[in-house]
Amino acid sequence: MSYIVFDLEWNQPQDGKHSDERELAFEIIEIGAVKLNDDFKLIGKYQQLIRPQVYQEINWRIRKMLALKPGELSKGKLFPQAAQEFLDWCGKDPVWCTWGPQDLTELQRNMAYYGMEPLSTGPIRYMNVQKMYGVLCGNCAQSKALETAVDELELRKDVPFHRAYSDAYYTGKVLARIPEEIRRDCVTYDLYHLPESRKKEIHINGPEGECLITTGYNDREVLLRDPHVMTIQCGKCGGITVKTAVRWFTANNKVYFAAGECREHGYIAAKLRVRKNEQNLYYAEREYSYTDLTAVEEMKQQRRDALAKH
Numbered sequence: 001m002s003y004i005v006f007d008l009e010w011n012q013p014q015d016g017k018h019s020d021e022r023e024l025a026f027e028i029i030e031i032g033a034v035k036l037n038d039d040f041k042l043i044g045k046y047q048q049l050i051r052p053q054v055y056q057e058i059n060w061r062i063r064k065m066l067a068l069k070p071g072e073l074s075k076g077k078l079f080p081q082a083a084q085e086f087l088d089w090c091g092k093d094p095v096w097c098t099w100g101p102q103d104l105t106e107l108q109r110n111m112a113y114y115g116m117e118p119l120s121t122g123p124i125r126y127m128n129v130q131k132m133y134g135v136l137c138g139n140c141a142q143s144k145a146l147e148t149a150v151d152e153l154e155l156r157k158d159v160p161f162h163r164a165y166s167d168a169y170y171t172g173k174v175l176a177r178i179p180e181e182i183r184r185d186c187v188t189y190d191l192y193h194l195p196e197s198r199k200k201e202i203h204i205n206g207p208e209g210e211c212l213i214t215t216g217y218n219d220r221e222v223l224l225r226d227p228h229v230m231t232i233q234c235g236k237c238g239g240i241t242v243k244t245a246v247r248w249f250t251a252n253n254k255v256y257f258a259a260g261e262c263r264e265h266g267y268i269a270a271k272l273r274v275r276k277n278e279q280n281l282y283y284a285e286r287e288y289s290y291t292d293l294t295a296v297e298e299m300k301q302q303r304r305d306a307l308a309k310h
């Protein structure tokens with residue numbers, strides 16, 4: 001098994017807007033990657049500039065950050081050729097690793113734009129090293145910059161920052177410092193493609209509770225009425241439906257909360273976030289976590305506040 005740690009640089013229109021939804025919001029102009037073995041030792045390098053086809057003019061911020069020489073990109077390869085070469089270099093079934101959640105999505109988006117065969121028809125499990133580093137620091141909520149992590153870990157800065165290769169290189173160095181249990185428990189899925197059916201929905205079970213990522217729904221209201229999604233069950237009892245303690249409510253129509261009570265295992269807090277994907281399908285990310293009466297009382301109060309507002 002090999003780990004492919006990669007980073008992309010992309011360009012975007014000068015005004016930050018793209019006129020047509022079918023167009024690419026971010027056009028990849030560089031791919032950089034390192035291949036690591038099971039011991040996280042470097043066993044391969046990949047670096048390729050890409051000649052832009054969608055946005056000929058390079059956004060000044062990007063030009064400045066990447067320190068591109070004039071005409072450098074015009075020597076690059078066309079995206080489909082570069083992406084295919086990159087995928088061939090990666091080999092079969094690699095473990096994808098990136099800093100942050102965006103690169104794997106943008107890679108797939110650019111591949112789709114050029115009509116390339118998709119990486120997968122469903123969600124892709126990958127390692128979000130930024131998220132893992134956040135867990136290591138005991139601070140999941142705040143996303144740190146790669147350079148901050150490199151500084152905090154006192155890693156040697158032997159390659160200049162902000163090029164695709166160097167960012168992949170340092171991400172690999174940070175990954176090598178992530179303890180095994182964090183790598184194992186910090187599970188992330190790229191949802192460029194949602195689970196194709198209910199059978200293929202994603203269930204992530206942890207010691208604190210469980211997480212479900214549903215398949216896509218055309219209608220948001222249908223999702224919010226689906227008992228499969230909205231019924232609270234106790235995982236410890238093997239999915240037995242529990243008594244309602246707090247009925248579902250929302251303060252912002254994005255995140256919904258509820259609570260249930262299992263006779264044996266106590267209170268279960270449910271949190272559900274509704275999102276819309278690339279193909280305009282609605283899906284939910286639902287989390288259950290075991291909790292206590294104080295938290296449930298607080299939730300009851302929040303529900304009263306939310307209902308009073310509407």
Ligand SMILES: [Zn+2]
Nearest residue numbers: 234237262265
């Ligand atoms: Zn139970």
